[in-house]
Amino acid sequence: MSARDVITDTSGTHLPVESRDLFSLIARNGAVSRSELERLSGSSRTTVVQRLGMLFNANLVRETEKVLPTGGRPSKLLSLNEEFALIAAVDVGESQTRVALTDLTPKILAEEVFATDLDDAPTSILEQIAACLERLLPQVGRPMDDVIGVGLCLPSRIDYKNARVFGPSVMHGWYDFDIRGWFRDRYDIQVFADNDVNLMALAEYKTYWPDEDCFFFIKAGTGIGGGFISCGEVYRGGRGAAADIGHIQLDLPNPPLCRCGKLGCLEAYSGGWAIARDLRAMGIEARNARDVINVVKRNVPEAIQLIRAAGKGFGEVTANVVSVLNPNLVVVGGTLAEAGEHLMAGIRELVNQRCLPLATQSLQIVKAKSGDRAGILGAAHLVFEEQLAGVGRCRVGERGHMAR
Numbered sequence: 001m002s003a004r005d006v007i008t009d010t011s012g013t014h015l016p017v018e019s020r021d022l023f024s025l026i027a028r029n030g031a032v033s034r035s036e037l038e039r040l041s042g043s044s045r046t047t048v049v050q051r052l053g054m055l056f057n058a059n060l061v062r063e064t065e066k067v068l069p070t071g072g073r074p075s076k077l078l079s080l081n082e083e084f085a086l087i088a089a090v091d092v093g094e095s096q097t098r099v100a101l102t103d104l105t106p107k108i109l110a111e112e113v114f115a116t117d118l119d120d121a122p123t124s125i126l127e128q129i130a131a132c133l134e135r136l137l138p139q140v141g142r143p144m145d146d147v148i149g150v151g152l153c154l155p156s157r158i159d160y161k162n163a164r165v166f167g168p169s170v171m172h173g174w175y176d177f178d179i180r181g182w183f184r185d186r187y188d189i190q191v192f193a194d195n196d197v198n199l200m201a202l203a204e205y206k207t208y209w210p211d212e213d214c215f216f217f218i219k220a221g222t223g224i225g226g227g228f229i230s231c232g233e234v235y236r237g238g239r240g241a242a243a244d245i246g247h248i249q250l251d252l253p254n255p256p257l258c259r260c261g262k263l264g265c266l267e268a269y270s271g272g273w274a275i276a277r278d279l280r281a282m283g284i285e286a287r288n289a290r291d292v293i294n295v296v297k298r299n300v301p302e303a304i305q306l307i308r309a310a311g312k313g314f315g316e317v318t319a320n321v322v323s324v325l326n327p328n329l330v331v332v333g334g335t336l337a338e339a340g341e342h343l344m345a346g347i348r349e350l351v352n353q354r355c356l357p358l359a360t361q362s363l364q365i366v367k368a369k370s371g372d373r374a375g376i377l378g379a380a381h382l383v384f385e386e387q388l389a390g391v392g393r394c395r396v397g398e399r400g401h402m403a404r
């Protein structure tokens with residue numbers, strides 16, 4: 001019986017459904033005590049002990065070294081066995097693709113990077129991803145059957161339900177391509193795909209801000225994107241286009257033309273490509289967000305002035321987001337965030353100026369902490385949430401939610 005059989009079988013053949021529900025509670029809540037599990041599941045001690053026995057037998061859970069002071073006999077906290085199965089995480093970028101195998105923490109166990117040209121056919125890139133996975137598995141000494149799902153981080157709008165690229169994007173040849181079917185035909189494995197900004201937001205939340213479950217993430221790069229975490233989950237909206245702030249119009253006297261064909265979009269004013277355009281007009285060579293940051297770091301006054309103005313553009317849009325959604329935290333990531341206070345000052349200024357005190361009095365606006373592995377870690381977290389934690393099924397505080 002493989003790890004994938006146990007995890008993905010919902011019929012109860014390998015593991016009774018009631019034990020699976022208890023497992024989801026442990027996966028979702030981290031280290032928990034037996035008495036906490038009784039409370040969360042609404043089940044009796046005898047029932048919890050019996051179902052836990054099945055999870056121990058299947059090697060799905062383990063006792064941690066942490067002990068809950070109970071006053072009586074010390075009780076070790078329980079957590080899932082992070083080594084039980086693997087996750088395949090893939091971050092497809094505009095110039096390179098990163099493929100990794102992680103445990104359930106998720107910790108990266110092995111990874112490989114290859115150069116990507118998004119003009120290539122999707123089957124060509126997917127073949128390379130599959131070849132990477134088949135090279136990585138022997139490195140960690142595990143079979144493909146131990147991989148419980150593939151998470152794909154893609155630089156495009158995604159129809160999340162169907163795991164397909166949709167709308168105008170840099171992934172021209174991928175529009176409506178059946179990614180899930182492609183993997184199913186080869187490995188009979190479940191695939192989850194999401195937009196890169198949503199997954200960067202998820203990684204940042206899970207890794208650094210697990211207690212701030214309502215936050216807004218901005219990717220300030222050559223292009224601009226947003227991701228919103230609500231009640232601890234990515235909020236995608238009706239078709240997966242939620243928080244796509246790059247093409248919100250600013251109130252500008254001479255609105256610049258955007259890549260989308262509209263006038264005055266945030267991206268046409270504050271995006272890395274727009275700042276590079278303005279630098280070139282001043283005779284300073286720059287093509288993208290990385291070039292802009294390199295010029296800012298040389299303390300070139302024109303570049304600093306442009307990035308400070310860009311910060312106010314971000315601030316104008318962020319103020320509207322804060323007024324509508326009332327996040328506790330705004331996290332700014334992407335290459336332009338490396339400009340630090342030159343960028344952040346304008347965001348803070350506009351948000352504080354335009355929002356009501358109730359929305360701003362406990363609001364933090366900070367730089368992202370995740371590095372260049374945010375996309376791949378977000379993809380691994382996504383598979384974990386979908387396959388193990390039972391998103392939307394078992395939450396802390398929902399007592400008596402499961403069958404007794």
Ligand SMILES: [Zn+2]
Nearest residue numbers: 247258260265
């Ligand atoms: Zn636009």
